[in-house]
Structure formats: C-alpha cells, structure tokens
Amino acid sequence: PSSQSHQPANRDNDRDPSRLRSSRWFGPDDMRSFGHRSRLKAMGFDDVDYQDRPVVAILNTWSELNTCHSHFRERSDSVRRGILQSGGFPVEVPVMSLGEMMMKPTTMLYRNLLAMEVEEVLRCHPIDAAVLMGGCDKTVPAMLMGAISADIPSVFFPAGPMLKGLWKTETLGSGSDVWKYWDERMAGNLCDADWKCIENCIARSAGTCMTMGTASTMACVAEAMGMTLPGAACIPAVMADHQRLAVQTGRTAVEMAWANRKPSDVLNQQSVENGVKASLAIGGSTNAIVHLIAIAGRLGVSLTLDDFDSFSRTTPVLADIRPGGQFLMEDFYEAGGLPALLSQMTDLLHTDCKTITGGTLADQIQDQEVINDQVIRSRDNPVSDIGGTCVLKGNLAPSGCVIKSIAADPKLLHHRGPALVFDNYPEMKAKLHDEDLQVDENSVLVLRSAGPLGAPGFPEWGMLPLPKKLLQKGVRDMVRISDARMSGTSYGTCVLHIAPESAVGGPLAWIETGDMIEINVQQRTIHWDISDEERQRRQAAKPVNPPVPSRGYGQLYAKHVTQADQGCDFDFLVGRSPGLEPGIH
Numbered sequence: 001p002s003s004q005s006h007q008p009a010n011r012d013n014d015r016d017p018s019r020l021r022s023s024r025w026f027g028p029d030d031m032r033s034f035g036h037r038s039r040l041k042a043m044g045f046d047d048v049d050y051q052d053r054p055v056v057a058i059l060n061t062w063s064e065l066n067t068c069h070s071h072f073r074e075r076s077d078s079v080r081r082g083i084l085q086s087g088g089f090p091v092e093v094p095v096m097s098l099g100e101m102m103m104k105p106t107t108m109l110y111r112n113l114l115a116m117e118v119e120e121v122l123r124c125h126p127i128d129a130a131v132l133m134g135g136c137d138k139t140v141p142a143m144l145m146g147a148i149s150a151d152i153p154s155v156f157f158p159a160g161p162m163l164k165g166l167w168k169t170e171t172l173g174s175g176s177d178v179w180k181y182w183d184e185r186m187a188g189n190l191c192d193a194d195w196k197c198i199e200n201c202i203a204r205s206a207g208t209c210m211t212m213g214t215a216s217t218m219a220c221v222a223e224a225m226g227m228t229l230p231g232a233a234c235i236p237a238v239m240a241d242h243q244r245l246a247v248q249t250g251r252t253a254v255e256m257a258w259a260n261r262k263p264s265d266v267l268n269q270q271s272v273e274n275g276v277k278a279s280l281a282i283g284g285s286t287n288a289i290v291h292l293i294a295i296a297g298r299l300g301v302s303l304t305l306d307d308f309d310s311f312s313r314t315t316p317v318l319a320d321i322r323p324g325g326q327f328l329m330e331d332f333y334e335a336g337g338l339p340a341l342l343s344q345m346t347d348l349l350h351t352d353c354k355t356i357t358g359g360t361l362a363d364q365i366q367d368q369e370v371i372n373d374q375v376i377r378s379r380d381n382p383v384s385d386i387g388g389t390c391v392l393k394g395n396l397a398p399s400g401c402v403i404k405s406i407a408a409d410p411k412l413l414h415h416r417g418p419a420l421v422f423d424n425y426p427e428m429k430a431k432l433h434d435e436d437l438q439v440d441e442n443s444v445l446v447l448r449s450a451g452p453l454g455a456p457g458f459p460e461w462g463m464l465p466l467p468k469k470l471l472q473k474g475v476r477d478m479v480r481i482s483d484a485r486m487s488g489t490s491y492g493t494c495v496l497h498i499a500p501e502s503a504v505g506g507p508l509a510w511i512e513t514g515d516m517i518e519i520n521v522q523q524r525t526i527h528w529d530i531s532d533e534e535r536q537r538r539q540a541a542k543p544v545n546p547p548v549p550s551r552g553y554g555q556l557y558a559k560h561v562t563q564a565d566q567g568c569d570f571d572f573l574v575g576r577s578p579g580l581e582p583g584i585h
C-alpha cells in the first residue's frame, strides 16, 4: 500500500498571497519588514524564493540522542523537496526532541514543554503551515497539542516503525521482548552470549518501536483523527515508501497553507472519538488514554475515562500485534495498515470527519483491502470482542485507573490477594529480589509515589518486575498496582494511572502490606478492604505533601500538571486557545 497523492487546491480562488500569514512579516513597506527581508537575503534567498509563497515550517525533532528519529535529517530533505515542488518556501526549525531511550526520569515530564515550544514557535514566526516531524512516544501528542493551540495549518509526519527485530529465526519486538528475555535471564534460562545477541539484533534500523507501543499507537491515532496523510502511521521508517510519504507530506502542507486548513477545521469531538476507537481496535498503548484526554482538552472537547471505557465495551480489537497479540508493525503495514483496519469498522466511526487533505475519513479508507486476515482480523473473528483497555474504579482509585486487559493473564483479571507495598521505586528496586521477601504468586505488588507529581513526571514503572524467586519458580505474571504508567510495549496484569495519585493524597498513600485488594475487570472494579475508621487513622498519622522543586521547569510542572484522569496537561494550557497573533513590533 502507499499513500494517496494530494489534491491540488484551486489556484484561481485560493492563491491570494496577501491572505498568507507570512505576508504580514514580508509584505509591508516598513522598517521592520525591510529587516525581515534583508536577513533572508543574508541567507542567500532572493525575492522569488519566498515572496508570494507559503512559508512552510518543517518542525524537526531530530537529535542524536533520539534513537528513533535518526533518519529525520535525511527525511526532512524529502519533505523540503515536496514543499518546493508545490511552490512553498521551506524552512526547517528544530524543536525539542523527546527520545524515550535516553531521557531520565521520563519523557512524560517534558511532553508539555515540547507542546508549549511547538505552540509558541508556530505563533511567533512567519509560518503559514507546518510539517510536524515526530514519532517517538510523547513527541506525537506534544506536537499535536502545540499545533492545536497555535491553530496553524499542520500535518503530522510520523517517523514510522523500525524493521522487525530478528534473533536467529525468531522475530523480536522492541520493549516487549526485552522484558520477556530479561525475565528469562533473571530465571537463569538465558546465557550472557544470547543476551548479547539479543542486544545486537532487537533494534535493526531507524524508526520507532515496532510493537504496538505508544509511538505506533499515537501515530495511528493521529491518522484516524485525520492529521496525517492516509496510510502514514504504519510505513516502516526505512522503506522507500516512507521517503515518498515525506515528499507527499511536504506538497500537502503547501496546499493546506493556501486553503488555510487549520487543526480546528479538522479536529472535533467526532474525530477525537475516531482516535479513541482506533486506539482500541489496534490494541493500543494505555498511554493513549492520557494523551487523548490532553488532546481533547486543547480542543475544548470533553473526553473522560468513562467515555473511554464505554467505547472500549463496543470496539473490538482487530489488529493482532504485540504486546497484546503476535505480529509486528511491519506485518501490519504489509497487511494493509491502518486504512485497511479502519475499513473493517466504518459502522463504528464518524467517517464524515474532515482530514488534512480536505477530504473525509471515508475517502481515506474506502476501497482498502485487508491483505492478511491473520494480522488484521475480520469483525467475525476479532482478537477480542471488546477493546483491549478497561477503566476500573473503586475505593483505591476514586477517579479511576486503567488496565490493558488483552496483555494480561486472563486468570488474573479477577483476583483477590494481599498487598505487598513499596513506598517508592528505589525501595522496590532494593527489596524486590530479596530471598527473604514475603511474597507468593497471589500477592498484589503495589508501588506508590510514581504518578505525575510523586515520581515526578509519571514514569513508566507500572510493569513492576517480578521477584526473582518467583521467576525461578516459573511465575510470569502477577497483579501489579501503581499510580505510574507503563510502556506501550509492556504487558502483564498491571493496574495503572491510579487517580488521584498517592502524592496528592489519593487512597494509595495509605495502603499497607497485608491489606487485601480485589480487582474484577469484568465488573470494572478495584476494591481495598479497609474500614473508614482505620483509613482515617492512617491518614491522620501520615499526611502527604507533593514534592515541589525550588526552581525551574520542575517547579512549573509541579504547580500546574493535572492528574492522570485529566490528561496531565498543565492547567493553564487546557481549553481552546484564542490563537493570538504576536503584537505589533
């Protein structure tokens, strides 16, 4: 499959250069505009290079510390070629890169910082349209959130997944197979040489994780919401098709500038719902919930955990991709990719939603063929009848929490057991593998101080490792509960995003080892056996205070980040932006 070509705008009606935003910088006969023009001359541009043409920014999250975007330097050249072909003036603008593999404590701490940067970079410059080059997990929601708030014509260009990992004859999925083989190593089943081999061959190319992690989930969400070219989300990063997509994306951005087709013309309540349903049908990452709520917040659209759960009850999982299934993104692409999957569920989607091409979602998915129905299942043979992620509520999570039920051991989806509580991540790390630890496979591992404020930054600690002594006994899943997130590549019976988190006085703050906990995913409940009196006693004995850094971005974050069920955006960024132009200069 390959992306469709763009539809050229109607030249006669639409191409009035004086309507371009950038003409307010370059057009007037005044001293400031003289300055703008003369400094473009300093860069070697003539009037014909930029005058009467849309300025199209390539917002590039390339960085040598973002391993997933290592092809973005060359790919931006392809985008540039498309912009030039369609008569635009390309300008490449670097923005902060959030690479999952290298950033500590977690990229999630910086999602809102990148969103703010994208918004302000778009607002303050002479930019008529933008190509948003992102891919690695948080870069996708961050760039979409920024573009929504700036409300300048923007098309998302996903980095694309890596090639499949390959070890001997076995395909390896990034993240998922790291956890799997680490457990085997801890259990004494994997030698050092094999472990080294896996290190050498699990990540074989540029691109994002090739499991259905957060990167691919959010790329599919962006496509389903109409913010990419059709078919963009699944094209492997190193394929020629991905280069062609880059050129087409550049051409499309020019047309979008002339048409002034802004995020607010594409995104609304219905398109957000399409994004939610796509994320469920692909068996996507739990992180999509947090990001989609934040995206909806920027649009002034309501999306709650309850909405998410009700869509989950009616949306089947059709993509059989790890960690919830068997295959990898390359297989998904070859099976027809997201357009083919969406074509199987048109009755569940708002297909009249607009996309960045000016057409509708229906145009993007009509006539799509499922090439391999093992990978993209038919409606009468789904991976699961209902969505892969469920929302639980109860006295341990009054504002809700989530579990990726398709990636859990079905036997544990209804479970009652005694809590083994760790106050924080370092304590968990120090004690978990202790031979004398009082734990068995019925225990419920609990981690607190791991939420948006407690950690801080809402890290991916929610797939707590299993105690070594249980791994050696053959145990491979247990119920784990935390106010953390987990990687989209993770799996296991992990209850995540407990809200409110412990650091702000959520009930998780007062649970103790030995307390009984029950989860029932079918009933959507999570229950902690405790009397009101006992709970009040513990609360009075141990008041909580969220940590607030003394300065800098960390302080801004701590003062303004919202809880998981609210999307973890900054409170002052939520809601539609008036799209203010910079003042007179």
Ligand code: FES
Residues within 6 Å of the ligand: 068, 099, 100, 101, 135, 136, 137, 207, 208, 209, 213, 215
């Ligand atoms: Fe970048 Fe997984 S580390 S997408």
Ligand code: MG
Residues within 6 Å of the ligand: 100, 137, 209, 213, 214, 215, 487, 488, 489
């Ligand atoms: Mg990830």
